[in-house]
Each structure stands twice: as C-alpha cells, then as structure tokens.
Amino acid sequence: METNQILDEIRDINLSYLLLAKQMLRDDRVSAVYRLGINQDLADILDNLSSAQLIKMAASNMLLCRFRFDDRLIAEMLTSDNREQAVIKSHAAILMAGKPAEAIA
Template sequence: METNQILDEIREINLSYLLLAQQLLREDKVTAMYRLGVSEDVANILENLASSQLLKMATSNILLCRFRFDDRLVAEILSNHNRDRALVQSHATILMAGSPA
C-alpha cells in the first residue's frame, strides 16, 4: 500500500469516527462516553466541534480512535465464537467498564 493511500484510509476512518462520535454524544452523552471510552472533557470537545474543525482533525496522519481491548483476555473473549454471544459481550463489557476512560 502506498503512503498516500494509507493516509487517505486513515482520514476516512477518522472522519467516520468523529461523525459517529458526535452523533452518539448528541443523542445520549453518558452512553456515548461509555461506548467511545472517552472522558467528559473529551466528549464536550467532540460534541462541540464545528464541521471545519472536524475535517481538520480527520486529516491527521494518526488514527484518532483506538482499540479499547488492549489486554489479551478481552481480545480473546470478543473473538471467541464458540460461546453464547450475549454472554461473551456482557463479560467483555464488564471488563472494559473497569478500564479508565
């Protein structure tokens, strides 16, 4: 993959993430903060971004979102398809809720 293509993909992911984050925050802030894994300060910033600011942030050469399952146990739980899906998601949710925002 060429560098320009990678940067385009990152920009697209960032823009999608920021638009989704704003939508979630405007609909239900508390739930959105939990789902996004962000603090109230970050939530306020994201919620109040103007379109021009949002586009400017999206053009960063780094991913603005990150995987929240940065420990092995949560990754294994979420990727295990042999168990009851609702139980797996509940278990992962409980573990991730204990992680700091």
C-alpha cells in the same frame, strides 16, 4: 499500499469516527461516553467541534480511534465462537468499562 493512499484511508476512518462520535453524543451522551471510552472533557470537545474543525482534525496522519483494550483475555472473549455469546460479550464489556478513560494530554 502507497503512503498517500494510507493517509487517505486514515483520514476517511477519522472522519467517519468523528461524525459517529458526534452523532452518538447528540443522541445519548451517557451511553456515548461509555461506548466510545472517552471522558467528559473529551466528550465536550468533540461535541463542540465545528465542521471545519472536525475536517481538520480528521486530516491527522494518525488514527484518532483505537482499540479500548490491550488485554489478551478480552480479545479472546470477543472473538470466541461460543454458544454463550451474550454472556461473554457482557463480561468483556464489564471488563472494558472498568478501565479508566484516558485523560487529555
């Protein structure tokens, strides 16, 4: 994959993520903050972005979204093939909810 193609893909992912985040924040802010794993300050920033700012932010050369966990246990729970999927996914969600949202640097 060429560098330009990778950057285009990153831009597309960023734009999709930002549009989804804004929609989620408009529909149900409390749920969106939880599901996106962001704090209220970042939610305010995202919610107030203009279309031009959103596009400019999406054009970054780094992914704006990331995995919310770096814990092998959570990854295994989410990918396991088990009959009790609802319980396992609920447990993983509880573990992830316990991790603090990162502050804006």
